[in-house]
Each structure stands twice: as C-alpha cells, then as structure tokens.
Amino acid sequence: MVDHRRRKLFIALWEDVKEANTITIKETLSAGKTLSPFEKFARYHEREAELEELAETAEEMKNRVADKLLGGQVIHTxxxxxxxxxxxxxxxxxxxxxxxxxxxxxxxxxxxxxxxxxxxxxxxxxxxxxxxxxxxxxxxxxxxxxxxxxxxxxxxxxxxxxxxxxxxxxx
Ligand code: SF4
Ligand code: SF4
Missing domain, CATH: 3.30.70.20 (Alpha-Beta Plaits)
Structure with a gap:
C-alpha cells in the first residue's frame, strides 16, 4: 500500500531543491558578460560557496525528511x-x-x-x-x-x- 502523503512530502521537498538549483544555474548563465581574470576568480569562489551552502541545505532537508518519516528513530547504519x-x-x-x-x-x-x-x-x-x-x-x-x-x-x-x-x- 503506497502512502501518498509521504510521497507528496518527498516530491514537494525535491521540487524545492531542484528549483534552488535551477536559480543558481540561471544566475550563473545570466552573468555572461566579459569578466577580467580577477573577476572570474572571485565569481568562481562566490559560486563555490553558494553551491556548498546549497549542498548543506539539501543535506538538512534530507535529514528533516528522514526524521519525519522515521519518527526520530536513530539509524544505526x-x-x-x-x-x-x-x-x-x-x-x-x-x-x-x-x-x-x-x-x-x-x-x-x-x-x-x-x-x-x-x-x-x-x-x-x-x-x-x-x-x-x-x-x-x-x-x-x-x-x-x-x-x-x-x-x-x-x-x-x-x-x-x-x-x-x-x-x-x-x-
Ligand atoms: S533515479 Fe529517479 S527514476 Fe531512477 S529509480 Fe531513483 S527515483 Fe526512480
Ligand atoms: S536504505 Fe536501502 S531501502 Fe532505504 S532508501 Fe536507502 S537504498 Fe532504499
């Protein structure tokens, strides 16, 4: 028996992550003007930090889903x-x-x-x-x-x- 509420929760959270990713990519592409090497270097590190932040958010989101679904039960992997x-x-x-x-x-x-x-x-x-x-x-x-x-x-x-x-x- 499939629990549709759980699936909806998963899908909603997954859509959030995809949306956040799309925005980051679009922002990167829209910054298509010619940059000096220093600007490129700075932009690269800026993006790297943003992606790291995004990965952290995604990890938090995943833990929230696991907590919700497993009722706070500790997972002894x-x-x-x-x-x-x-x-x-x-x-x-x-x-x-x-x-x-x-x-x-x-x-x-x-x-x-x-x-x-x-x-x-x-x-x-x-x-x-x-x-x-x-x-x-x-x-x-x-x-x-x-x-x-x-x-x-x-x-x-x-x-x-x-x-x-x-x-x-x-x-
Ligand atoms: S990668 Fe996506 S489509 Fe493939 S099995 Fe996993 S959830 Fe399903
Ligand atoms: S722990 Fe195993 S069964 Fe559970 S989601 Fe991961 S791969 Fe699937």
Whole structure:
C-alpha cells in the first residue's frame, strides 16, 4: 500500500531543491558578460560557496525528511555491517537469511531522487550509474516510495548476495 502523503512530502521537498538549483544555474548563465581574470576568480569562489551552502541545505532537508518519516528513530547504519560480518563466518546461515535490497529497472530516468533521499546514503551516484552500498542499506523501502514511476523496489535476496560491499543497481 503506497502512502501518498509521504510521497507528496518527498516530491514537494525535491521540487524545492531542484528549483534552488535551477536559480543558481540561471544566475550563473545570466552573468555572461566579459569578466577580467580577477573577476572570474572571485565569481568562481562566490559560486563555490553558494553551491556548498546549497549542498548543506539539501543535506538538512534530507535529514528533516528522514526524521519525519522515521519518527526520530536513530539509524544505526553499522548494524547491518556487523550482522554481515557475523554471517561471513557461517556460509550455511548465509543461504538461509533473507534481506531486502533495492532493485532498479532500466527504465529509470536517473532523476537522482532516491539517491538523494536515501536516509542511509546507501545509493551512490557514479556518473550515470547507481551503486548500492550493501552495508549501509537498511531496507527501509523509502527509495521505492519516492520513485513515482516505481523504477526501484525492494526484492528479497539471500545473505550471500551481500558478500559484495558495493553492487551496481544500474550501469
Ligand atoms: S529509480 Fe526512480 S527515483 Fe531513483 S533515479 Fe531512477 S527514476 Fe529517479
Ligand atoms: S531501502 Fe532504499 S532508501 Fe532505504 S536504505 Fe536501502 S537504498 Fe536507502
């Protein structure tokens, strides 16, 4: 069952971030007049500071979403790493323990929303590719909820699947 209120919250916040980004880009482009090297240098640092500020705002926004959705619950992202370490010692158990991990479809439009909003930073962007950090993912399913077209969803896998710390979701 999809919770549409949660999705709306995600989408509204995501639109804010995109809007802020667009404004920054437009401002940069509109400053198309010829600048002296010193002016260019100063402009570069000015923009760099703005982008850093934007990244901080985005990070804050992401934490707010995670807090709201997870009810302030603390996320122990190293719990799975500890569990995987314990499983490493028992190949038989690896066959029996089932985890849920995200699976991306080729139809993904690469909007980055799931990677941006993952509360555990488990989805890593690498150019046009997405990589899952199997240690970090907490199987919360939020990535599937934010993707409007359902290009990503959780699938059950045996613990053996998680032997690799990083797995390509989409190349
Ligand atoms: S899976 Fe969905 S939310 Fe994630 S990048 Fe692709 S289209 Fe965007
Ligand atoms: S299920 Fe999705 S949103 Fe949740 S931690 Fe894993 S990758 Fe991130």
């Amino acid at each position: 190293d719990k799975r790493a500890l569990l995987l370490k314990a499983l490493e010692k028992d190949p038989e158990l690896q066959e029996r323990v089932i985890f849920s991990v995200p699976e991306m479809k080729e139809s993904c439009t690469r909007c980055d929303a799931c990677a941006f909003l993952c509360p555990a930073d488990a989805i890593i962007m690498d150019g046009d590719s997405y990589i899952l950090s199997t240690e970090k993912c907490i199987s919360c399913g939020l990535c599937g909820e934010i993707c409007y077209e359902k290009h990503i969803s959780l699938k059950p896998v045996k613990a053996t699947f998680l032997q690799d710390k990083y797995v390509y979701l989409l190349k």
